[in-house]
Amino acid sequence: MAVVQYDGTDYEGFQVQRDRPSIQGALEDALERVTQERIRLIGAGRTDAGVHARAQVVSFQAGWQHAPAALMQALNANLPPAIALQSLSVAGDAFDARRSAKSRTYRYSINNQAARAPLRDRYAWHVSAALDERAMHQALQVFVGKHDFIALGNPPRQGKSSVREIFGARCWREVDWVIVELTANAFLHGMVRRIVGALVRAGLGNLSAQDCEQLLAARDKNLVKWKAAPQGLCLWSVEY
Secondary structure, three states, X not given: OEEEEEOOOOOXXXXXXXXXXXXXXXXXXXXXXXXXXXXXXXXXXXOOOOXXXXXXXXXXXXXXXOOHHHHHHHHHHHOOOOEEEEEEOOOOOOOOOOOOOOEEEEEEEEEOOOOOOOOOOOOOEEOOOOOOHHHHHHHHHHHOEEEEOHHHOEOOOOOOOOEXXXXXXXXXXXXXXXXXXXXXXXXXXXHHHHHHHHHHHHHOOOOOHHHHHHHHHHOOHHHOXXXXXXXXXXEEEEEO
């Protein structure tokens, strides 16, 4: 297993796609160059286009006969600058980066200063109007627990369950930054960004916690029209 960090700005998400750059594709290409094998790897989370990861976990099987440290060094030498392994170790045969994960934590960063900040905004959503982070935190608690999140995202395959459990969630301010953090057993496609989009409306005074409850209960995608920008989202950690 390996822990991977990446800047997803120039990639169409984690999952490999035909004729489009992906994180998985870049990792598999590097593995092939180093091991001379075509290896399909598994990621703990399928991050969207433009989304980043501080600690994505991937698993794969390779006929590598040398130390893991040597493989990590070789892979990092063959990966593009936006992607780098942070650690690599041998896992048990039953380990699967996605199925073995107990929870995943995402952080979303909002730059809440009045002016745009080019050195920040590659990794944050710029919202110039002042946000009430306490109201955002209160609204966020509505989503904690086991719910059907179909109004806020899509399951990985049609017909699969859209029920997920959020174990904990918080929103806080650090000077001009407003940060949202969610930990869940898994997330639907687009779920975190839609939750943050709703929270920003709550922070602007246009949506209440009760409104969020009603949106969740309605299970109607047409009612949730807000989706936060991808660059503010980062897969922060995966727990096993």
